[in-house]
Amino acid sequence: MVLILFLLTKWLGKKQLSHLSFFEYIVGITVGSIAAEISSGLETHFMNGVYSLLVWTAIPFIAGIIGLKNKKVRNFIEGSSTVVIKNGKIQEENLSKEQYTVDELLQLLRKKNAFQVADVEFAVLESNGDLNVMLKKDKQPITPADLQLEVAPEKMPQAVIMEGKIIDGGLSSRGLSRAWLDTELEKLGVTLDNVYLGQVDTYGQLTVDIYDDKKQIPETKPRQSLLTSLKKCQADLESFSLETDSQEAKQMYKKNADKLQSIIEKSEYLLIQKYS
Secondary structure, eight states: OHHHHHHHHHHHOTHHHHOOOHHHHHHHHHHHHHHHHHHHTSSSOHHHHHHHHHHHHHHHHHHHHHHHHOHHHHHHHHOOOEEEEETTEEOHHHHHHTTOOHHHHHHHHHHTTOOOGGGEEEEEEOTTSOEEEEEOGGGSOOOTTTTTOOOOOOOOOEEEEETTEEOHHHHHHTTOOHHHHHHHHHHHTOOGGGEEEEEEOTTSOEEEEESOTTSOOOOOOHHHHHHHHHHHHHHHHHHHHHHOOOHHHHHHHHHHHHHHHHHHHHHHHHHOOTTO
C-alpha cells in the first residue's frame, strides 16, 4: 500500500504536496481512509480497494486538466483569493466570509513581519490559506533599486563537495577544475576529507562547512584585495604623473590613471559586497 500510494501521489504531482484546496482536502482524506481500510483488510477485498484508490486519484487528475483549460471550473474547485486588507483597512465582510477572526488575521500578519494593520497596503488570503502581504511603500525595506544602485546578478550556490567527496558536475557547471578546488582548500587550510559541504557562490568563492566545528576557518576576501590593489595602482599612476618632468610621460600616466579610475568606478559595486 505504501508503494501504491507513493506512485499515485507522484502521478498527481507536486501541487498535491504544496497546498490543499477544498477539493484536494476531501480527496486526501478519502484516499487515506481507503488505504487504511485496505491495509487492515478487515472488510474490503484488496483489489476492490485498489480500484477505489485509482478512481479517487483519477478524479483530481481529470479535474486538474479541466481546470487548466477553464478558469471558472478552476475557481470553483480550488477557490479564489480574497482581499482582507485594503489601503490599511480590514475588509470585515470578506474576513467574515472566509470565517477568519481578527485574532487569526493578526497572527497571519505577524508571520509576515507586519505588526500593524495600518502599515499594510494589501493583504490577500489565498485559496490554500496562505496570507500574502504588501506593505505600504514607506514601510517597505529599502532596496538597491530604490537607491539606483547596480547589483550583480545572483546565481544559485553550487555544491562542489559533499561529505568529503568532490562533485565533479558542480565544478564543471561553473567552469572550475579539481586543481582549482585543491588550491582553494589549501588557502582555507582544510583537507578534503574534513569538509562536510563545500559550495561555490555567484562570484566563484568557495565556502565550506567542516566536520570539526571547533576549527576556525580563515575568512578570505579576494575581491576586496583586488579592489585595494586597483586603487593602489591608480594612486601610483597619479603620483608618477605629478613627479615626472617629462610632459609626454606625465600625459601617459594621467591618461592611464583616468582609465583605471573609470574601471574602478564601474566594477566597485561588484567588489565591495559584505561577503567578499
